[in-house]
Amino acid sequence: MLVKRYVTSMMNVDYVELPAGEVLETPDSAVNSRVYGTFVLSGEYVVSASDGPQYVGRTYPSDGNLVPNDVACGAAVKAQGDTTWLCFSPNDDVQRTVNQLDVAGTATVPADTGFFVASGTVQADGKTANQFQFFRPRAIDTQVQGSGTLILVR
Numbered sequence: 001m002l003v004k005r006y007v008t009s010m011m012n013v014d015y016v017e018l019p020a021g022e023v024l025e026t027p028d029s030a031v032n033s034r035v036y037g038t039f040v041l042s043g044e045y046v047v048s049a050s051d052g053p054q055y056v057g058r059t060y061p062s063d064g065n066l067v068p069n070d071v072a073c074g075a076a077v078k079a080q081g082d083t084t085w086l087c088f089s090p091n092d093d094v095q096r097t098v099n100q101l102d103v104a105g106t107a108t109v110p111a112d113t114g115f116f117v118a119s120g121t122v123q124a125d126g127k128t129a130n131q132f133q134f135f136r137p138r139a140i141d142t143q144v145q146g147s148g149t150l151i152l153v154r
Contacts (some may be wrong), residue, residue: 120148
């Protein structure tokens with residue numbers, strides 16, 4: 001198992017690599033309840049145990065979508081094949097809004113919104129943002145060009 005944390009000015013992003021069959025336990029319900037969501041990059045994982053039985057068996061595939069978190073209890077997940085994902089959570093006491101923006105060409109990021117590049121590469125404001133990089137918010141709407149999946153945070 002590998003967990004690498006990217007600390008940005010607006011949130012934490014944990015990159016998780018879990019080999020096939022390995023289990024990651026997150027028993028602290030207070031920590032779990034603060035997670036904004038996850039984005040599976042490859043493979044899939046399943047909730048293998050949980051303090052809330054309704055979550056057991058829920059599968060998270062690599063379907064290109066940010067999945068908002070609703071698991072606010074202790075849980076364990078098991079990799080179904082080698083699996084990698086991103087987990088988004090706050091790094092301060094501010095509750096933020098997190099959404100996904102897919103870019104294929106050009107798109108607009110609203111004012112006061114930062115973004116984390118989940119996949120691909122985009123250019124904005126004369127800078128290039130590659131996978132796993134964060135682009136801080138701007139006071140005005142920002143045009144981005146390129147191809148990728150951005151996780152917007154406001």
